[in-house]
Amino acid sequence: MTKKAWALSAIGALVLAGTPALADPVDATLILNEDIEITTRTTAPDHLSGALDEVMSGWLFRGVETRAMQADDFDNPGMIFVEKAEDLWNAADGAEGKSCADCHGDSSEMSGVRPVYPKYVEAAGEVRSLEMQINDCRETRMGAEPWKYTGSDMIDMTALLASVSRGLPVNVAIDGPAQSTWEKGKEMYYTRYGQLELSCANCHEDSYGLMIRADHLSQGQINGFPVYRLKNTKLNAAHSRFKGCVRDTRAETFAPGSPEFVALELYVASRGNGLSVEGPAVRN
Numbered sequence: 709m710t711k712k713a714w715a716l717s718a719i720g721a722l723v724l725a726g727t728p729a730l731a732d733p734v735d736a737t738l739i740l741n742e743d744i745e746i747t748t749r750t751t752a753p754d755h756l757s758g759a760l761d762e763v764m765s766g767w768l769f770r771g772v773e774t775r776a777m778q779a780d781d782f783d784n785p786g787m788i789f790v791e792k793a794e795d796l797w798n799a800a801d802g803a804e805g806k807s808c809a810d811c812h813g814d815s816s817e818m819s820g821v822r823p824v825y826p827k828y829v830e831a832a833g834e835v836r837s838l839e840m841q842i843n844d845c846r847e848t849r850m851g852a853e854p855w856k857y858t859g860s861d862m863i864d865m866t867a868l869l870a871s872v873s874r875g876l877p878v879n880v881a882i883d884g885p886a887q888s889t890w891e892k893g894k895e896m897y898y899t900r901y902g903q904l905e906l907s908c909a910n911c912h913e914d915s916y917g918l919m920i921r922a923d924h925l926s927q928g929q930i931n932g933f934p935v936y937r938l939k940n941t942k943l944n945a946a947h948s949r950f951k952g953c954v955r956d957t958r959a960e961t962f963a964p965g966s967p968e969f970v971a972l973e974l975y976v977a978s979r980g981n982g983l984s985v986e987g988p989a990v991r992n
């Protein structure tokens with residue numbers, strides 16, 4: 709059996725529906741607030757040669773109404789959380805009595821930060837996610853308690869930092885000191901997990917376009933995170949999505965914020981290098 713046929717039959721067994729149907733992603737353009745043009749499909753980065761020719765945002769796989777919600781900030785339910793984070797940004801907290809704004813200025817000054825994370829941070833000697841950087845500022849610079857990795861304050865703040873970078877291309881570094889972490893993430897992406905023995909690639913590289921449990925399977929990109937999901941009516945972090953997808957293969961999963969998921973995040977982000985930052989995106 710070819711790799712693709714094998715994955716199809718495994719997914720067919722999963723959905724218990726014989727041969728799953730294929731549907732093309734839509735041919736549509738996303739312009740936010742009639743202003744910012746979003747790159748939702750582009751030539752795949754070089755490191756994907758042989759695997760994918762084109763990379764596509766999950767937005768192209770969603771229905772008409774879900775896509776429309778994301779195009780206008782007034783209709784995007786995720787933007788309420790961006791506003792909440794704006795208050796957090798300006799609020800003093802911790803023993804030092806400082807706010808994020810005291811050191812970083814206006815939140816718009818953080819434009820350009822989201823697209824390059826996760827990244828290798830020289831001073832820390834490790835690859836860090838945005839959440840890790842935020843908590844480092846809280847603990848070491850503010851004398852404040854760290855936020856829970858996927859707690860509401862943290863996720864709101866990541867939505868704010870994504871929102872000020874919307875339209876900029878994802879551009880994570882995969883070489884130099886980040887390379888070994890990236891390779892670890894890549895290995896995870898192609899590892900078959902769980903009783904179903906399915907890897908991320910089996911679904912999101914070999915089989916995107918399939919209708920699976922009435923859901924249109926995308927390339928599993930993370931340029932839109934955190935995403936507001938209509939299903940659970942809240943913002944969802946990329947690591948929570950990873951956790952859900954691993955669990956669907958009936959495997960034991962890693963914890964959000966674990967080194968494994970940070971490595972996987974770096975690798976998945978790099979598969980979307982060139983797509984625009986969209987967060988907070990809207991998904992079903």
Ligand code: HEC
Nearest residue numbers: 806807808809810811812821838841842845846849850865
């Ligand atoms: C006492 C000053 C101070 C406070 C308060 C502070 N930071 Fe920082 N932050 C820094 C410094 C210094 C750096 C490292 C140098 C840099 O990259 O700007 C940094 C780095 C960062 C980075 C990485 C930026 C990059 O370009 O890689 C993020 C993200 C960040 N801070 C978010 C926050 C958030 C969110 C808050 C509030 C919860 C906060 N910081 C509070 C001083 C501060």
Ligand code: HEC
Nearest residue numbers: 766906907908911920923924925926928929930949953991
């Ligand atoms: C059994 C098939 C399957 C496997 C295996 C799987 N996923 Fe998913 N994944 C889905 C489905 C179905 C969705 C929801 C539809 C969509 O957005 O593609 C989804 C959604 C996602 C999304 C959200 C994309 C967006 O734009 O909102 C990400 C990110 C993701 N998966 C990453 C992963 C990663 C990383 C792995 C491996 C650890 C993985 N998935 C394994 C089926 C799978």
